[in-house]
Amino acid sequence: MGKKYSHIMAPLKIGNVILKSRFLSANALPHFLQGPELYPSDAVVDYLINIAKNGAAIITIGDWTNLKQREGFGDGCHFPMWDTRDPALENALTLMVDQLHFFGSKVSIATHLPAPEGYGVYDGEPAGGMPMLSPAEMEEMMEEMAEMMGGDGAPMPFGPPPGSSEPIKAMGLPQMQEYCDTLVKKLKYYVNCGYDMCSIHASYGATLLSKFLSPKYNKRTDEFGGSMENRAKFPIMVARAVKKAFGQDFLVEMQVSGEEEGGITVEDIVEFAKLAEGSIDILQLRAGDGDLAHPTGFNSKPHDPLTLRFAEAIKKSGAKIVTAPIGGFQDLDDIESYIAEGRTDMIGVGRAFICDSRYGEKIAQGRGDDVVPCVRCNRCHGLGMQGPWKSVCTVNPEVGIQHRLHALVQPGTGGKKVAVIGGGPAGMRAALYLKERGHSVTLFEKTGKLGGQLIHADYSSFKWPLRDYKDYLIAQLEKCRVEVRLNTAATPEMIQEEGFDAVIAAMGAVPKLPPVPGLTDDSGKAVEGVYDPIEVYGREQELGKKVVVIGGGEIGMETAMYLAENGHEVTILSRQRKFAADADRVHYYSMFADAWSKMDNLTPVKRATTTAVAPGQVTYTDKNGESHTITCDSIVACGGMAPAQEEALAFADAADTFLIIGDNETTGNVMTATRSAFAAAMRI
Ligand SMILES: Cc1cc2nc3c(=O)[nH]c(=O)nc-3n(C[C@H](O)[C@H](O)[C@H](O)COP(=O)(O)O)c2cc1C
Numbered sequence: 167m168g169k170k171y172s173h174i175m176a177p178l179k180i181g182n183v184i185l186k187s188r189f190l191s192a193n194a195l196p197h198f199l200q201g202p203e204l205y206p207s208d209a210v211v212d213y214l215i216n217i218a219k220n221g222a223a224i225i226t227i228g229d230w231t232n233l234k235q236r237e238g239f240g241d242g243c244h245f246p247m248w249d250t251r252d253p254a255l256e257n258a259l260t261l262m263v264d265q266l267h268f269f270g271s272k273v274s275i276a277t278h279l280p281a282p283e284g285y286g287v288y289d290g291e292p293a294g295g296m297p298m299l300s301p302a303e304m305e306e307m308m309e310e311m312a313e314m315m316g317g318d319g320a321p322m323p324f325g326p327p328p329g330s331s332e333p334i335k336a337m338g339l340p341q342m343q344e345y346c347d348t349l350v351k352k353l354k355y356y357v358n359c360g361y362d363m364c365s366i367h368a369s370y371g372a373t374l375l376s377k378f379l380s381p382k383y384n385k386r387t388d389e390f391g392g393s394m395e396n397r398a399k400f401p402i403m404v405a406r407a408v409k410k411a412f413g414q415d416f417l418v419e420m421q422v423s424g425e426e427e428g429g430i431t432v433e434d435i436v437e438f439a440k441l442a443e444g445s446i447d448i449l450q451l452r453a454g455d456g457d458l459a460h461p462t463g464f465n466s467k468p469h470d471p472l473t474l475r476f477a478e479a480i481k482k483s484g485a486k487i488v489t490a491p492i493g494g495f496q497d498l499d500d501i502e503s504y505i506a507e508g509r510t511d512m513i514g515v516g517r518a519f520i521c522d523s524r525y526g527e528k529i530a531q532g533r534g535d536d537v538v539p540c541v542r543c544n545r546c547h548g549l550g551m552q553g554p555w556k557s558v559c560t561v562n563p564e565v566g567i568q569h570r571l572h573a574l575v576q577p578g579t580g581g582k583k584v585a586v587i588g589g590g591p592a593g594m595r596a597a598l599y600l601k602e603r604g605h606s607v608t609l610f611e612k613t614g615k616l617g618g619q620l621i622h623a624d625y626s627s628f629k630w631p632l633r634d635y636k637d638y639l640i641a642q643l644e645k646c647r648v649e650v651r652l653n654t655a656a657t658p659e660m661i662q663e664e665g666f667d668a669v670i671a672a673m674g675a676v677p678k679l680p681p682v683p684g685l686t687d688d689s690g691k692a693v694e695g696v697y698d699p700i701e702v703y704g705r706e707q708e709l710g711k712k713v714v715v716i717g718g719g720e721i722g723m724e725t726a727m728y729l730a731e732n733g734h735e736v737t738i739l740s741r742q743r744k745f746a747a748d749a750d751r752v753h754y755y756s757m758f759a760d761a762w763s764k765m766d767n768l769t770p771v772k773r774a775t776t777t778a779v780a781p782g783q784v785t786y787t788d789k790n791g792e793s794h795t796i797t798c799d800s801i802v803a804c805g806g807m808a809p810a811q812e813e814a815l816a817f818a819d820a821a822d823t824f825l826i827i828g829d830n831e832t833t834g835n836v837m838t839a840t841r842s843a844f845a846a847a848m849r850i
Contacts, residue, residue: 170532171498171530171532173188173505174187174188174189174221174529175221175530176188180417180448181414183362183415183417185224185512186270187221187223188223189513189515190223190490190512190514191224191271191519192276193227194226194520195210196557196558196565197557197752198556198566199213199566204254205254206258206259206262208569209557209569211265211569214262214265215269216519217271217526218266218268218270218271219269220519220526220529221526222515222526223512224271224272224419225271226274226275227273228276229277229352231249250355256355256358256359259360264360267360272417273360273362274361274417275356277367278367279348281341281345281374282341282344284334284335285336285341286374287374287378288385288386289333290333290334291334342400346403346404347407350411350412353411354411363418363447364417364418366401366405366420367421368401368421368422369421369423370423370426370455370456370459371423371455375420378400379398379401379422379438380423380429381397381429382430394434395437402441402446405420405446417448418446419450422450422451423455424452424473425476426455427455430454433479435479436480436485439480439487443486447487448487448488448490449480451476451514453472453473458472458493459492459493460493460544460753462631462754463541463629463631464758464761465760466542468634469497471491471494471500472494473491474504476491477511481508481511490511490512494542495513495515495518496515496539498529501513502534518537520562521539521541521546522537522538522562523562523565525537535641536642539638541632541836542631543560543750543754544750544752544753544754545558546565547753559837560835560836563840563841563843575848576848578603578604578848580603582667582668583668584605584608584667585608585664585666585670586610586669586672587656588611588674589609589611589615589616589618589650590618590674591617591619591839592674592828594616595840597609597643597648598648599844600670601646601647601648603847603850608648608664609648610654612653612656614652614653615652616636616643616652619674620632620635620836622700623636624704625703625704626724626727628727628761629724632836635836658816662820662821666820669820669821669823669825670847671814671826672830673814673830674810675829675833676810677699677700678698678805679692679696679803680717680803680804680806681805682778683777683778685779685803694781695781695782695800695801697709697800698804699715699722699725699803699804702728702729706728706729706734709734709799709802711733711735712734712798713735713736713799713800714800715739715802716739717739717804717805718738718740718745718770719740719748719804720746720748722738722740722745722804723738723746724746725802726762726768726770730762730765730768733767735769736767736768738768740771740773741774741776742772743772745759745772771786782798783798784796784798807833809829809832813830823850825846828843
C-alpha cells in the first residue's frame with residue numbers, strides 16, 4: 167500500500183471478524199447531544215455516522231437504556247435512559263446501527279452492571295455513595311453547597327450516602343451467576359438491534375469488575391482475591407458468559423486500567439492479558455483514574471501518551487490479545503509509527519473524532535498536518551456544573567450543530583474579496599474558513615506576530631495544547647496561502663481603497679484593571695510596578711521576586727502559575743471561595759487545581775478583598791474582616807477584558823458586509839472565538 171497511513175488503515179482480523187481499520191472510537195459522545203428525546207437524537211446519530219464515515223473500525227455507544235422504566239434525565243443527557251419497554255426504541259436503535267454499518271464499522275455497546283443489591287466485592291466493603299473526600303475537600307464542598315443553597319448557614323441538600331449503614335456482603339457464586347445472566351439479558355436487547363460487540367467497563371476502580379481486578383479494591387481472601395489470577399476470575403467468567411450466549415464472533419472488549427496508584431501494576435495487566443486470551447478479544451487500556459484518562463495540558467506531555475506503554479508491555483510479553491490504548495492519541499504520524507512498530511494493534515480515540523469532523527478524510531489523504539489539534543479542555547463534557555449545558559468543542563464549531571449545518575450554512579460561492587482585521591484565534595480561523603469557501607482573503611495584524619492572546623501559550627508549560635493549536639493555525643494560513651500583512655494597522659480608508667467586499671473585525675479585547683485604589687494614576691494608567699495579565703508574558707524578569715496577583719479567576723491563576731514556574735514567589739488573592747471558578751469543571755478543574763496546589767512558591771488566599779495598593783504593597787481584608795498588607799516587587803492586576811468595539815465599529819461602512827467576531831464583540835474564550843469565526847465565514 168502506498169498510503170501514508172497504511173498501518174492505521176490496515177484491516178485487523180479477530181477470529182472471523184474483520185475490523186476495517188485500527189481505530190477504536192471509544193465511548194465519548196459529546197455530552198448533551200442527546201436531550202430528553204425518547205430515541206437517539208438526530209444530533210447523536212449524525213455525530214456517530216460522521217465517525218463511521220471517518221474510518222473508525224469500532225463505534226462504541228453507551229448503554230443509555232433503563233430496563234425498568236424512564237426515571238429521570240440522569241445528569242442532563244449523559245445517561246438519557248431510553249425506555250426499553252417502548253418497542254419503537256428497538257426500531258430507532260436498529261436504524262441507527264444500520265447507518266453505522268453502512269460505512270463498515272462495527273457497533274459496540276459499552277456496558278457494566280452494579281453488583282446485586284446488598285452485595286459487593288468483599289464482606290464489609292464500604293457501600294457506594296459519595297466518593298471519599300479529604301477534610302479540605304469536604305470543607306470546600308460544604309462551603310460551595312451552602313453558597314448554592316443561599317448562605318453560609320443553609321443545610322446540606324442531601325443526607326448520608328445511600329445504604330451506608332447496610333453491611334455489604336461478598337458476592338458468592340450465585341450472585342456472580344446472577345450478574346452474568348443479567349448482563350447477557352441486557353446485551354441480548356442490543357444484539358437484537360444489530361450491535362456487533364460489547365465493551366465492558368472495568369477501569370478506574372469505578373465499576374464492580376474493575377474492583378475485582380484491582381488489589382486496591384479487592385480485599386477477598388478466597389479464590390477471587392489475592393493473586394492476579396484469582397482477581398481475574400470473575401471478570402473472565404463474565405466475558406465467557408457473553409461469548410457462550412452470543413458466540414465466539416461476538417467480540418468482547420474490556421476496558422481496564424493499565425496501572426493504578428496503589429493498585430494494578432503493568433505486570434498485573436500483562437498477566438491479565440494472557441489469562442483473558444480466548445475470552446476477551448480486545449483490551450482497551452486506560453489510565454488509573456478518570457482524570458488521568460482524560461489528559462489535559464496539566465498532566466500530559468506532547469507526543470507521549472501515557473497508556474502506550476501498557477500496550478507495549480502486553481505485546482512484548484507475547485500475549486495474543488488485541489491492545490487498544492487510549493488517552494491523548496491524535497497525531498497521525500505518531501499513531502502510524504506505534505502500529506507499524508508493533509507497539510500496539512489498535513488505538514482508542516475519543517476527542518480526536520470530536521475536535522476534527524474530517525479526521526478520517528485527512529487520514530485517507532495522508533494529511534496529518536491538517537488535523538485540528540485537540541486543546542484538551544474537556545469542554546466536550548459540557549461547559550460546567552452550573553448554567554445551561556450544551557455540546558461544545560473549543561476548536562470544532564460544528565459540534566452540537568452538525569445535524570443542522572444544512573440549514574445554517576449555504577454552499578460557498580467564493581469570489582469575494584474579504585479583509586480580516588486581527589490575527590488572533592478568531593481572525594485566523596475566520597480567514598481559513600473564508601479561504602476554504604473560495605474567497606480571496608487578506609489578514610491584517612497590527613503587531614509583528616500572529617496569535618493574539620494565544621501567544622501567552624508559548625510561555626507556560628501546561629498550555630502546550632493551546633500553543634499547538636495556535637501554531638497549527640499559523641501553519642495553515644501559510645499552507646492555504648492566505649495573504650497575511652503583519653505590522654499593518656488596517657484603516658477604514660485602506661479597506662475602501664483596496665475595494666474589499668467584506669470586512670471582518672477580529673480585533674480582540676483589552677485588559678481592564680480592577681477598581682482598586684492605587685492601581686492607576688490620575689489619568690487612569692497603571693502606576694509603575696503594576697501589570698495586566700497579558701503583558702507579563704515574556705517579561706517576567708522585570709517583575710522581581712515577589713509578585714502579588716489580584717484576581718483569582720482562571721486568567722489570574724494561570725498567570726500566577728506561569729510566574730511560579732519561573733521562580734517568582736507568588737501570592738494570589740481572590741474574593742471568591744474558589745479559585746479559577748470560571749474554569750471548566752468536568753475533567754479539567756481537578757487537574758488544574760492539583761497543578762497549582764503542588765506549587766510551593768504559589769500562595770492562594772481566598773475570600774480576600776483587595777482594598778488598596780501602594781508602591782510595593784497590597785492590602786486586603788480577609789473573610790473575617792481583618793486587614794493584611796503584603797510587600798511585593800510587582801503586582802499583576804486582573805480585572806477582566808473589554809472588547810475593542812469602538813475600533814471595530816470604525817470599519818462598519820468600509821465594505822458592503824461588516825461583521826464583528828470573537829472577543830472584539832463580546833469577551834469570551836477560544837471556543838466562542840472559533841464559533842463566531844465559523845458563523846461569520848459561513849455567512850459570506
Ligand atoms: C465527551 C466525552 C464523554 C465520555 N464519556 C465516557 C463514558 O460515558 N464512559 C467512559 O467510559 N468513558 C467516557 N469518555 C472517555 C473516553 O472514552 C476516552 O477514554 C477519553 O476521552 C480519553 O481519550 P481521548 O484522549 O482520545 O479523548 C468520554 C470522553 C469524552 C471526551
